[in-house]
Amino acid sequence: MGEELKLLGAWANPFSRRVEIALKIKGVEYEYLDGDIIHNKSALLLEYNPVHKKMPVLVHNGKPIAESLMILEYIDETWKDNPILPRDPYKRAMARFWAKFLDEKCVPALWKYCWSLGEEQENAYEEACGVLKILEGELEDKKFFGGNNLGFVDITANSVGLWIVVIQEAGGFNILTPDKFPRLCKWAEEFRSCPVVKENLPPRDRLYALFKARFEKISGSKDAELASRH
Template identity: 70%
Template sequence: MGEELKLLSAWVSPFSRRVEIALKLKGVEYEYSEEDIFHNKSASLLKYNPVHKKVPVLIHNGKPIAESQVILEYIDETWKDNPILPRDPYERAMARFWAKVLDEKCLPAIWKSCMSSGPEREKAHEEAHELLSTLEGELKGKKFFGGENIGFLDIAAVILGYWVGVLEEAAGVDVVTEDKFPALCRWAEDLRNCPVVKENLPPKDRLLAFLKTHSEMLNSHQK
């Protein structure tokens, strides 16, 4: 088709890895461009995402798409093979809804639960547990949120399946524990063991070392 596809990304960003996983699932070829999102953002990133100046940005035939969830939907609509969003309109709406809850409510509460202290941590811990309990219920005995195969919400939740555990280790706290969230913990293990996911996760030791020193910086340079 002669298409040009480029991804402005960062190795440490789970939001960027969402896009890579979706492209790999679809079997779509693309050019990868590593961004120094903390110290030296490229001219391309500033040009193609002037609003947020964050990764990831997918550039398709010169046209940029920003924000990981928006990019996932664009990928699914552009390349029809191996759909990641459900066909059923209600199920599609629910996948979008929970992905939005994950990004806007669940992840901030988990982040605060790991990074704050005292009463603020306790409050965030309670909020995170309440939200995670609801997500736990959404699995309803399924292997993945998408059923037998990973789908939109599973890809969006890769941060919960991998990054959160490393962040907990870096911060010395436990939020997502097997006794409280057995279904989520089993799901996370199954997700990490999917070949397309496994090959797109950053090395744990490298990520752990990074999060021990740069966790606050990471939170403000991706979306």
Template identity: 70%
Template sequence: MGEELKLLGVWGSPYSRRVEIALKLKGVKYEYSEEDIFHNKSASLLKYNPVHKKVPVLVHNGKPIVESQVILEYIDETWKDNPILPRDPYERAMARFWAKFVDEKCAPALWKSLMGAGPEREKAHEEAHELLNTLEGELKGKKFFGGESVGFVDIMANFVGYWVGVLEEAVGVDVLTEDKFPVLCKWAEEFRNCPVIKENLPPRDRMVAYFRDQRETITTFYKNKA
């Protein structure tokens, strides 16, 4: 197909990187446009995502698709090679369930546990441990959530696989430790070392420095869900 594919994203965003990883796994070519979502949202971003005004936005032949989970499913349905979702309907439903669990439960609790303060952080720390225990149980006996290769849930869990470690280093808090979560830690290492993933993760040193510098701005941004 003679196609025009453009991704509006942010270099350090796990949500943007999900989409990049999926496109790379599929071997799909695209144009990337870096956004400044904190200080200067582009006219394109406001045009293509007027509801949330957030990244990522995938623009396919002039038509925008938003929300990273929705975009991943769209990519999988549009480019059939190298599927990231299981083809079996039940397994696909389960993958969607775990993706939602990671996105709506684990990521917010981990974020508060690492970036929060006072009682909010302590409460989130306990919640994060409970949720990570659930993920640990789901992963037992498997290399990746989908089996032997990186799939939909692994991509959706990229925040757990990479960003949590970066944030731990930036703020000096331990949440995902090998003694408590050996299976998850092994998965995270396998995930980061998968060639396509490794090539598409933001540089760790730059990320750590960024979170240290911008901690207040980023925390306020996510609290306001801008």
């Protein structure tokens, strides 16, 4: 029986890229439908994810699954080969715990720091360093968060593995550096070097150009706001 599998995603969206990495690890064939992550809420997206209206959405035989962590678990349960979640119940629960930490604590704190300016960014620095320190401690001396093999938490941490690295380069600031977080930086290199990851991350130069343009726009808006006060 043939299966129909579609992924509605966006090239620069780290949550969308998580799903692509998982599908490639599983060796599953799928059709990729690219959309605009900010401006274009297509009819297809509204049909498949009317609640959050966000990508990614995985559509399996006409049934949509939204939210990247839910999609990753669905993929792992549907296609049993090359598991991304541990089979041991305790380790599985811990992987879910750290994935939730990444999405609810780590990514928001880092995004707030990266996209703030001046005093607001300075105030966000301590919290951002705090979540990175927690991740650094969890890694210990492991190659990946789950041990020797790429898994659920590593895939979830892709924002730290590439996006934060490129954003800080484009913004001209440093938070994730080898002197502050040697284990995380080593993990990020290992993560990006994995063939299945390397083939399914957005082009670094294109991502850099996107973020550079965004920083210039934010800076220009801030300058215009300050000028209007005088």
